[in-house]
Amino acid sequence: MAFLPFYVPASGPIKVAIVGGGYAALAALVSLHRFSPYTGVTLIDPNDAHIKVTHLHETFRRRLREFVVPFEKIEQRFNCRHVRAAVEITDENLMEWQEHRGLAVGDEFIDFDYLLVAIGSGTPRLDQGDAIYDLRDFMIAEGSSLMQQVPIDGDAFLTVVGGGATGIQFLFEIAEFVRVHKLPFRIRLVDGEDTVLKQFTPALGRYVESRLSDAGIEHLPRTFYRKQEGGQVRLENRDTGDVMELNSSAAFLFPGKASDPLLNTTFFGQVVAGGRVLDRVFAAGDCSHHRGVGSNTVTAQAAVRKGKLAARNILRSSGRLKVLEPYLHRDLGDVVSLGPNDAIGWLGLEGNIVAGVPALVVKELVEAQYDLLMAGIDTYLI
Numbered sequence: 300m301a302f303l304p305f306y307v308p309a310s311g312p313i314k315v316a317i318v319g320g321g322y323a324a325l326a327a328l329v330s331l332h333r334f335s336p337y338t339g340v341t342l343i344d345p346n347d348a349h350i351k352v353t354h355l356h357e358t359f360r361r362r363l364r365e366f367v368v369p370f371e372k373i374e375q376r377f378n379c380r381h382v383r384a385a386v387e388i389t390d391e392n393l394m395e396w397q398e399h400r401g402l403a404v405g406d407e408f409i410d411f412d413y414l415l416v417a418i419g420s421g422t423p424r425l426d427q428g429d430a431i432y433d434l435r436d437f438m439i440a441e442g443s444s445l446m447q448q449v450p451i452d453g454d455a456f457l458t459v460v461g462g463g464a465t466g467i468q469f470l471f472e473i474a475e476f477v478r479v480h481k482l483p484f485r486i487r488l489v490d491g492e493d494t495v496l497k498q499f500t501p502a503l504g505r506y507v508e509s510r511l512s513d514a515g516i517e518h519l520p521r522t523f524y525r526k527q528e529g530g531q532v533r534l535e536n537r538d539t540g541d542v543m544e545l546n547s548s549a550a551f552l553f554p555g556k557a558s559d560p561l562l563n564t565t566f567f568g569q570v571v572a573g574g575r576v577l578d579r580v581f582a583a584g585d586c587s588h589h590r591g592v593g594s595n596t597v598t599a600q601a602a603v604r605k606g607k608l609a610a611r612n613i614l615r616s617s618g619r620l621k622v623l624e625p626y627l628h629r630d631l632g633d634v635v636s637l638g639p640n641d642a643i644g645w646l647g648l649e650g651n652i653v654a655g656v657p658a659l660v661v662k663e664l665v666e667a668q669y670d671l672l673m674a675g676i677d678t679y680l681i
Contacts, residue, residue: 306611307619312337315613316402316409318386319417320344320370321352322599322669323584326606327415327613329672332377335614340379341409342370343386349373349673350438353599354666356468359442359476360639368673376675382409388416388562388586390572397577413579413613416562416570417606420585420597425460430549431527434465442469446476449549450530455484456517456546458532460524461553462490463498464635467507469553471638474514484548487517489524491537496635498596499645502652503635506643524552566591566625568609578616583609593626603669604628607679634662 315331315338317324324342331338351366358366370381384404386392393416396402401410424433432445449457457477459470470488477484488495488511494504495511495518511518521537532547562582563571568589570580583605585597594601605626612623634644634653642658645651653661668678 306334306615308335309617309619312339313412313613313617314339314341314410315413315415316341316343316411317415317417318343318388319415319419319584319586320346320349320381321417321419321584321602323417323419323587323602323606323609324415325349325373326603326672327417327583327610328373328377328379329675329677330607330610331614332379332675333677334611336378338614340377341411342373342379342381343384343404343409344370344381345383345385346370347383351669352434352438355434355437356442356465356472356636358437359446359472361441363437363441382407388418393562393570393572393577393580397579400579411579412617413581415606415609415613416580416582416586417584417602417609418586419602425524425552425554426526426550428528431552432549433552442472443476446473446482449484451483452530452548454546455530455548456532457484457486458489458524458527458545458547458550459486459553460489460550461555462488462492462495462520463553463555464496464633465555466490466553467495468636469551470516471510471514471636471641473551474516475638485515485517487519487545487547489519489522489532489534491521491523493520495520499633499635500649500652502650503643503645506652506654507635507637510637510641524550524554562587564589567612567623568605568626569612581609581613589626591626593628594630596630598630598633599669600630600633600665601628603672603679632661634658634665636662 349368354366374381474486495507496504523535525533527550531544533544535542564582568581570577570582584602588595608626615623632646634642636642643654644658646653
């Protein structure tokens with residue numbers, strides 16, 4: 300169980316401003332409340348709710364509201380204040396906020412003792428228009444309702460773009476939805492990489508590609524998406540530059556995440572900006588790159604660990620003995636679901652592959668652990 304050695308409060312409660320409302324921000328908030336319940340926390344985020352984005356592919360069979368936690372409930376549960384606003388993160392702003400111990404948000408000036416930037420990562424928008432969907436659409440509507448908007452016109456295809464974990468999880472949920480509802484769609488996967496799940500050990504990609512074949516899903520590797528329009532998708536061969544246009548009733552775009560801005564930090568999570576360490580400004584989550592051997596993967600797992608570490612180090616830094624904890628987290632595993640009845644991943648060591656029902660059980664346990672954290676029960680060992 301995580302604990303706070305060397306934390307001896309120096310004075311009264313401190314004030315902490317957290318920019319962001321994703322996994323890292325909420326993990327930090329829960330940790331601050333656990334170890335120092337009287338800390339005054341202001342959560343700054345432009346949305347109304349925390350969304351468990353790693354579950355959104357499940358909205359083809361589950362309700363979106365199951366994965367949405369209104370900030371109003373979070374305020375009540377963890378004794379914090381939510382300010383609905385977006386702020387611009389630049390080195391200049393960070394240095395100014397460090398100097399003035401506060402930041403202007405609209406007409407309000409929010410003062411703090413420590414600031415945590417945990418804005419997550421953005422998803423690049425490849426295209427917009429009718430019958431084009433990306434992760435943002437699934438944050439406001441369920442997959443099942445979005446599918447009702449897709450025109451059914453003869454022997455049509457649904458095109459899924461992106462062979463990373465997010466794209467693969469959506470792909471198999473779409474395929475299962477089409478199968479269960481007996482819709483007249485064929486499905487294709489478009490991916491610019493040679494193989495799917497390129498970020499993992501090759502065994503995972505081989506397993507997924509065998510499942511693509513079993514499900515009759517067309518796979519177009521080494522292929523770039525260019526446009527979806529008028530019932531057709533325009534693609535480009537990565538090697539030859541040849542352009543092709545194929546029938547496509549809708550395109551689902553999951554190109555991966557882009558960390559912007561990417562904040563470099565010390566071993567302890569303190570932001571480095573303008574060539575110096577900002578001892579009052581910490582960063583966590585996908586927007587941060589921690590120095591050292593700890594994992595900087597763009598995953599909810601790493602985001603939660605960085606958020607918890609930032610909270611502990613903020614409290615240590617505010618105490619009498621300023622002994623900070625380095626970020627040493629190594630990924631413990633990763634599981635990608637392949638629809639409601641299958642999954643593939645690794646556990647402990649990358650060569651320790653789990654698939655099928657055992658992998659689903661692991662994934663459900665990890666997700667339940669985060670749900671417990673949101674209820675104020677921390678079961679993470681580190």
